[in-house]
Amino acid sequence: MTETAIQDDGLARRHALREREMRRKLLALNLLAAVLGLALWSLLSFIDLAGLPGPLSVASRAIQLIANGQLFVDLAASIQRVLLGFAIGTALAIPVGFLMGWYTWARGLMEPYVQFFRTIPPLALIPLAIVFLGIGEVPKVFVITLAAFLVSVISTYQGVVNVDRVLINAARVLGAGDAAVFRRVIVPASTPFILVGMRTGLGAAWSTLVAAELIAAQQGLGHRMQQAQIYYDLETIFVALITIGITGLLMDRVLLWLDQRLTVWQERR
Amino acid sequence: MTTPKIQFARVSCAFVLQGQEFRAVNDLDLDIADGEIVTLVGPSGCGKSTLMNMAAGLQEPTGGTVRVDGKPVSGPGPERGVIFQQYALFPWLTVAQNVGFGLEIKGVPAQERARIVARCLDLVGLTAFADALPKTLSGGMKQRCAIARAYAVDPAVLLMDEPFGALDALTRVNMQEQLLATWARDKRTILFITHDVDEAVFLAHRVVVMAARPGRIHEIVDVDLPYPRTEDIRLSQRFQDLRNRVWHAVYHQH
Numbered sequence: 001m002t003e004t005a006i007q008d009d010g011l012a013r014r015h016a017l018r019e020r021e022m023r024r025k026l027l028a029l030n031l032l033a034a035v036l037g038l039a040l041w042s043l044l045s046f047i048d049l050a051g052l053p054g055p056l057s058v059a060s061r062a063i064q065l066i067a068n069g070q071l072f073v074d075l076a077a078s079i080q081r082v083l084l085g086f087a088i089g090t091a092l093a094i095p096v097g098f099l100m101g102w103y104t105w106a107r108g109l110m111e112p113y114v115q116f117f118r119t120i121p122p123l124a125l126i127p128l129a130i131v132f133l134g135i136g137e138v139p140k141v142f143v144i145t146l147a148a149f150l151v152s153v154i155s156t157y158q159g160v161v162n163v164d165r166v167l168i169n170a171a172r173v174l175g176a177g178d179a180a181v182f183r184r185v186i187v188p189a190s191t192p193f194i195l196v197g198m199r200t201g202l203g204a205a206w207s208t209l210v211a212a213e214l215i216a217a218q219q220g221l222g223h224r225m226q227q228a229q230i231y232y233d234l235e236t237i238f239v240a241l242i243t244i245g246i247t248g249l250l251m252d253r254v255l256l257w258l259d260q261r262l263t264v265w266q267e268r269r
Numbered sequence: 270m271t272t273p274k275i276q277f278a279r280v281s282c283a284f285v286l287q288g289q290e291f292r293a294v295n296d297l298d299l300d301i302a303d304g305e306i307v308t309l310v311g312p313s314g315c316g317k318s319t320l321m322n323m324a325a326g327l328q329e330p331t332g333g334t335v336r337v338d339g340k341p342v343s344g345p346g347p348e349r350g351v352i353f354q355q356y357a358l359f360p361w362l363t364v365a366q367n368v369g370f371g372l373e374i375k376g377v378p379a380q381e382r383a384r385i386v387a388r389c390l391d392l393v394g395l396t397a398f399a400d401a402l403p404k405t406l407s408g409g410m411k412q413r414c415a416i417a418r419a420y421a422v423d424p425a426v427l428l429m430d431e432p433f434g435a436l437d438a439l440t441r442v443n444m445q446e447q448l449l450a451t452w453a454r455d456k457r458t459i460l461f462i463t464h465d466v467d468e469a470v471f472l473a474h475r476v477v478v479m480a481a482r483p484g485r486i487h488e489i490v491d492v493d494l495p496y497p498r499t500e501d502i503r504l505s506q507r508f509q510d511l512r513n514r515v516w517h518a519v520y521h522q523h
Contacts, residue, residue: 169327170357174371175347188361265361267404
């Protein structure tokens, strides 16, 4: 006895239509919010609130910075630091998180450190990092790495600890030993947690960047803002801020897309 | 006398719960013959699931021995198929991949694996859903997938822990009939836990009624109804008498 597919084509189509309708409405509201925001901004700069530059002067500065290539030099330097720190931090966090979740001894050894360093904002380590690591790329990447690591390690560990006991038993009764249980159950079952950790880790890395670039950088969006601050160049600060926001959003979207690709199997509410 | 397929010999299992010893199973003896279907019923806390977990090798007895085919059980193994109430399908694998899981662990080559998977899917009527993910299946289909997964590694015994407990009444009867139809072909030994007295009588050669605190056998009811068990049997007077007897044994233990 086979079940007939529980799909009513008409129903599915109506559902899709309603979904598209809803998405259109949401998009319209998003656009409206952007327009209102720009209007408010224009208004505030028009009444000359604290010398706030208007959208147009910021846009012309953006074009200028794009034209002379400065924006790309800064953006490339910043992205390189973030991605490097994020990659190292995540690459360390995933095995450490697995170890902590899987072996009691590893948890006992590492948890105190992880919990302790979690209470220290990575930025608070900048002075120390400068003393030990100098003022080159290393202390910047180190601080970003630490930020990404601390977030990812906790969620990986949570993912391993939260794997449904029944699934582990199901694998065992089918003949799986420890190695197979780990590879075939623990890893896939904790993937959603790891990806959430990566997304928050990337956010943490990105938000640590600007402060890390206060350490005697030659390029970078954070450095550019600091320079601009000295010359009271508000337009450049705004361009850098908006660039940071857009880039962070794009990177998050990439991870979100990856998340949805890798965890289609999850029951979503 | 031939060796029993599953043998519980003076088996005990105790836990410490909040500083108090809790005897989930106490000094229990039970022999299950090759090809026999035994159902376990009883109030919660009577140790049904503990008994099954010990047979599955997921729980170690604190006293006595559980033997399968005369060999003491130490740890889980593919010769004892287990079907859980919560289906326990791997949500990231398709139906076919779930069914093939045990074979892959065993190292069965891909071609033969595909053949066995196809046969098992056909057996439970899920061929059309081979590539579906578990989240798209109904409860009954999920459990059929779990049953196919257990069959795929060709276990000598099936241990079923309230497998149809979460299904609606109609699907449940359907699944019972399918289980018996499959059993009629392979005569695999089945130990089956249920809360449903009708189900217990309908499936079994023997219904083992258990009692709690400490977990033990209260009464064993022999079901002298012929197989195949048809709807006529389910509606017969003899079936009613047996189910009444089991009912009393479960609900009026004092």
